[in-house]
Amino acid sequence: MRAALLEGIQKIKMTQIPKPTVGKGDVLVRVVACGICRTDMKAYQIGQRDLHLPRVLGHEISGIVEETGSEVTSVQPGDRVQIAPGLPCGTCDYCRKGMDNLCDHVEIMGFHYDGGFAEYVLVPENGVRHGVLNKIPESLTFYEAALTEPLACSVNMQESVQILSGDVVVIFGGGPLGILNAKLARIRGASSIILVEKRAARIEAAEKEFDHCINLMEENAVERIRTLTAGKGADAAIPCCPDPQAVADSLAVLGKKGRFGFFSGLVMGEDAPHIDWNLIHYKELAVYGAYGCSSNHNRTALELLSSGMVRVSDMTTRILPFEELVQGIEMVARRDDTNLIIDLTI
Ligand SMILES: [Zn+2]
Ligand SMILES: [Zn+2]
Incomplete structure (x- = not known):
């Protein structure tokens, strides 16, 4: 064969x-x-x-x-x-x-x-x-x-991060995993989804679907998200790209009691991001990791696709x-x- x-x-x-x-x-x-x-x-x-x-x-x-x-x-x-x-x-x-x-x-x-x-x-x-x-x-x-499998990995992440109705959710990275996480956050009830990305073509595609798309090449994501949330910060942030800066920015854009989803592993051997660890302390942030998916997550993801709740044809x-x-x-x-x-x- x-x-x-x-x-x-x-x-x-x-x-x-x-x-x-x-x-x-x-x-x-x-x-x-x-x-x-x-x-x-x-x-x-x-x-x-x-x-x-x-x-x-x-x-x-x-x-x-x-x-x-x-x-x-x-x-x-x-x-x-x-x-x-x-x-x-x-x-x-x-x-x-x-x-x-x-x-x-x-x-x-x-x-x-x-x-x-x-x-x-x-x-x-x-x-x-x-x-x-x-x-x-x-x-x-x-x-x-x-x-199904990449969506199932996103289901795993969001079961931990517990996206709730009315949440402001920030997704870093507009690749397939970023888009799947954003779609999933939407059906879990997020009221506002902010996508942060560097590539113009990806932003153009995402703009049709999500509330705000921030082009990192043109503006400062942390400042813009602060403005969009009237200084309050986001409820959840999930980096779906290997850029170490996205980890540091996630902690910066979260509001008090915000939830950070450590979804994308960092590239081995690359410099660790400079993180202000005290943000976790002062803002009482919660940090959740997610790695792969269980067979239950996989079944949930397939149901979401089969029922049309999450549409990937677009x-x-x-x-x-x-x-x-x-x-x-x-x-x-x-x-x-x-x-x-x-x-x-x-
Ligand atoms: Zn994969
Ligand atoms: Zn076992």
């Missing part, structure tokens, strides 16, 4: 590898769409803690069930499915509490196991058993379904053929496009 094999740092080989054999509890999925995100880009450019080479990357996967093991009853060949990429152990304390993204022994498709940048992907038995395969309704395209999406995967990863690095999806059928 066709596969994009990461053999070393910045070395992807477009090649043929054997089609996986299906064990009793496994499910083989014919990949239709797989999103490229910054996690793939970082894995390609600098490696990743959980990455075992050689490996097929790609964890934002949707496709059609091709073959099921003899013991599988949850799905059948022909089902349209989306895959939650985390394979939890199911027995540790975190798994038992439903926080399987924090599982002590979690394995991730696209890191520990081969992912979606290939013609077929094997969902191992422990994933099938823990419900990582989710059927997608006819109303949802495979491209839209591929956004997100700027570029569909690339499989052969252009490496160019796609480079586009993600340059932040050229809002949302990039590899279509394995073209």
